[in-house]
Amino acid sequence: LxxxxxxxxxxxxxxxxxxxxxxxxxxxxxxxxxxxxxxxxxxxxxxxxxxxxxxxxxxxxxxxxxxxxxxxxxxxxxxxxxxxxxxxxxxxxxxxxxxxxxxxxxxxxxxxxxxxxxxxxxxxxxxxxxxxxxxxxxxxxxxxxxxxxxxxxxxxxxxxxxxxxxxxxxxxxxxxxxxxxxxxxxxxxxxxxxxxxxxxxxxxxxxxxxxxxxxxxxxxxxxxxxxxxxxxxxxxxxxxxxxxxxxxxxxxxxxxxxxxxxxIDTDVWNPATDGFLKAQYNVDDLQGKLENKIAIRKQLGLLSDNAKQPLVSCITRLVPQKGVNLIRHAIHRTLELGGQFILLGSSPVSQIQREFESMANHFQSHPHIRLILKYDEALSHSIYAASDMFIIPSIFEPCGLTQMIAMRYGSVPITRQTGGLNDSVFDVDDDMVPVRFRNGFTFLTPDEQGVNSALDRAFNYYANNGESWQQLVQKDMTIDFSWDxxxxxxxxxxxxxxxxxxxxxxx
Ligand code: ADP
Missing domain, CATH: 3.40.50.2000 (Glycogen Phosphorylase B;)
Incomplete structure (x- = not known):
């Protein structure tokens, strides 16, 4: 020494x-x-x-x-x-x-x-x-x-x-x-x-x-x-x-x-250099993002005949803090809204793990839903890159990293206003926040109506404001979430x- x-x-x-x-x-x-x-x-x-x-x-x-x-x-x-x-x-x-x-x-x-x-x-x-x-x-x-x-x-x-x-x-x-x-x-x-x-x-x-x-x-x-x-x-x-x-x-x-x-570690989380991705991409060239969406749908056996069908994802430990009931609800709501949903998560709580396993079995060969109940670093990178939206309905969230990673990969966050989510995600419709900071969709009340209020608005925005959505994606990708x-x-x-x-x- x-x-x-x-x-x-x-x-x-x-x-x-x-x-x-x-x-x-x-x-x-x-x-x-x-x-x-x-x-x-x-x-x-x-x-x-x-x-x-x-x-x-x-x-x-x-x-x-x-x-x-x-x-x-x-x-x-x-x-x-x-x-x-x-x-x-x-x-x-x-x-x-x-x-x-x-x-x-x-x-x-x-x-x-x-x-x-x-x-x-x-x-x-x-x-x-x-x-x-x-x-x-x-x-x-x-x-x-x-x-x-x-x-x-x-x-x-x-x-x-x-x-x-x-x-x-x-x-x-x-x-x-x-x-x-x-x-x-x-x-x-x-x-x-x-x-x-x-x-x-x-x-x-x-x-x-x-x-x-x-x-x-x-x-x-x-x-x-x-x-x-x-x-x-x-x-x-x-x-x-x-x-x-x-x-x-x-x-x-x-x-x-x-x-x-x-x-976040912007060397590790960088869509322009990420070796886990099917195709790398950057804010000026988003073609690779679409390729990742096509690739993950294929890899997970999801229907992929409509490039414009929104893909919502969630990557999380499945513990009560993360709003597991609201995650479950978001999966069903996404289906009702005509989207696709990928959940990557695992639970240290055996009852929660079992509940999600039975849900995963239920959706086993569903064309629009896939639940992958394990910890998988490589897959997490592919999912961040492939998604259009990323949902985090936490009951409380000290900081949260996934909303920042999602934004860096051009996935628009849908989050509850709590803890660090409240300090990093600002609603596109919130007049109290300067336009330049607005970067996602948020809700306050941790219940199903709360989730719907944000998810429905995100789907609407995605379907009806194609160009603005693309600008939102690009804005999110350029936010500085580095440790600096x-x-x-x-x-x-x-x-x-x-x-x-x-x-x-x-x-
Ligand atoms: P917490 O520390 O409460 O779990 P954070 O959002 O601060 O939540 O950090 C979660 C980190 O763990 C992120 O890097 C996320 O990508 C990763 N992660 C969570 N679940 C999984 C999973 N099942 N597979 C791969 N990575 C995961």
Whole structure:
């Protein structure tokens, strides 16, 4: 291990449970990679620490090698060895921690969903800090994400600062407040945190159950910077309806809390260079988009005698948050309106998966509907490219990436006005929004009438305003959803926080 070289920018270390494409479950993975690449491009030294899952996509890691060091980390009163690997993912240096614990923490064939998740990830959070300490790294920023690595914040201020790892400001980003990782307070002891000290209302005690600790709350209390992934969602989670018990904590720490809209990785999501597509295309030449529509219809066995028949799609995790009932309704409504619908999605909830499987069987050889119930990165690219419209009827949506990807591929979004959707999709008929920002169709009430009100208008617009529709498609394709401006906002927060720490240090 080497110490950090001296550079003009900041030294930023992300500690996370996901990173696209090597370990991606959802948007978190995309954000860690996209933000890191953008910060690296701005001249910062960016490193990432991940668990070494057995199910990593190893073919996406360059130069993977084991380091000649063993990092010891604490678990349930004992020290355990960790092997540390290093490799390159998307041009970024990544450390992978492989715990040598008999419970094989990251050798489970899946990323999450294990009964010992709380203990596995609190162990990992500590091992990551131990790695940084033992490597002699002096990061300016340690950036942790979601409940799995939220432990980093209390571990840093309660333990590691005293061990000599004291150069950093801690930034915590919560990508979804639905997942807080609360667990019985006693579980916290496994990673060496002091349960007695931390299970208090102003620290990590869960606001809804006094015998439980809440890692997300801990990170809000202990971090220097707390962010979430869109300005509207940041407001929503400060209310009783949206905060899931954390609104009071967020309100008392509101000075350090801010919502920054995610970007998308515009190198990965680029219809002009996308290797997954049948035909590449760009805003000045949309012929390729039509070819993709023809190709996907053929591939999925959909009727393709009418190039003008609108194709609506949806790519999503099938969880209640995403409005599964409204997705189901949108499929039927699209059929009534004379369109075609492709759903690509899978569900971690077995009942939802079963319901959609039975629907998929029902439509198995239907000429206009196809449900594909799996995770398929390649297919997702083809669907974004082929579609005319893309529907996201979420009940809540912290940021949402699919509306931005859809627009980049010229698929017009139809979305509910919530969270990050509200910050990125603006209705073509909304007089309150300047015309140049209007880019899709939105609805407010999360019910079937709401979906109809937007979907029907989209179909009408598509059928009756051919030229305007094409202009809308072109406008959507040129919107800048790159990480550039979002990364600048993070940079600014880092800068302010580091400057504040220097002042405090001097006084
Ligand atoms: P969330 O993080 O809540 O799942 P986001 O909209 O932030 O939702 O990110 C979803 C990401 O996962 C997008 O990149 C989307 O293309 C991808 N995705 C979701 N479901 C699938 C699927 N079944 N197959 C391929 N990609 C998927």
């Amino acid at each position: 080497t110490t950090s070289p001296t550079r003009p920018g900041f030294h930023i270390i992300h500690i996370a449970a996901e990173m696209a494409p090597v370990a991606k479950v959802g948007g978190l993975g995309d954000v860690v990679t996209g933000l890191s690449k953008a910060l690296q491009k701005k001249g910062h030294l960016v490193e990432i620490v991940l668990p070494k899952y057995d199910c990593l996509k190893y073919d996406c890691i360059g130069d993977l090698r084991a380091l000649d060091v063993v990092v010891e980390s604490y678990f349930d009163g004992q020290l355990f060895k960790n092997k540390v690997w290093v490799g390159t993912v998307e041009g970024l240096p990544v450390y992978f921690i492989e715990p040598h614990h008999p419970n094989k923490f990251f050798w489970r064939g899946q990323y999450y969903g294990e009964s010992d998740d709380f203990k596995r990830f609190s162990f990992f959070s500590r091992a990551a800090l131990e790695l940084i300490l033992q490597a002699g790294k002096k990061p300016d920023i340690i950036h942790c994400h979601d409940w799995q690595t939220a432990f980093v914040a209390p571990l840093y201020w309660d333990l590691y600062i005293h061990k000599g790892l004291n150069s950093a400001q801690i930034c915590f980003t919560c990508h979804n407040f639905e997942y807080q990782g609360a667990a019985p307070a006693s579980d916290l002891a496994s990673c060496g945190l002091d349960v007695h000290q931390l299970n208090k209302p102003d620290r990590m005690q869960d606001n809804l159950a006094r015998d439980r600790v809440n890692p997300v709350k801990g990170a809000i209390v202990f971090s220097n910077i707390v962010t979430t992934v869109s300005p509207t969602y940041a407001q929503e989670v400060c209310t009783a309806e949206g905060g899931r018990g954390l609104q009071t904590t967020l309100n008392s720490h509101s000075k350090k809390f801010v919502g920054i809209l995610n970007g 401006s979002s990364a600048s906002q993070y940079e600014e927060l880092y800068e302010k926080s580091v400057a504040r720490a220097r002042v405090v240090h001097r006084t």
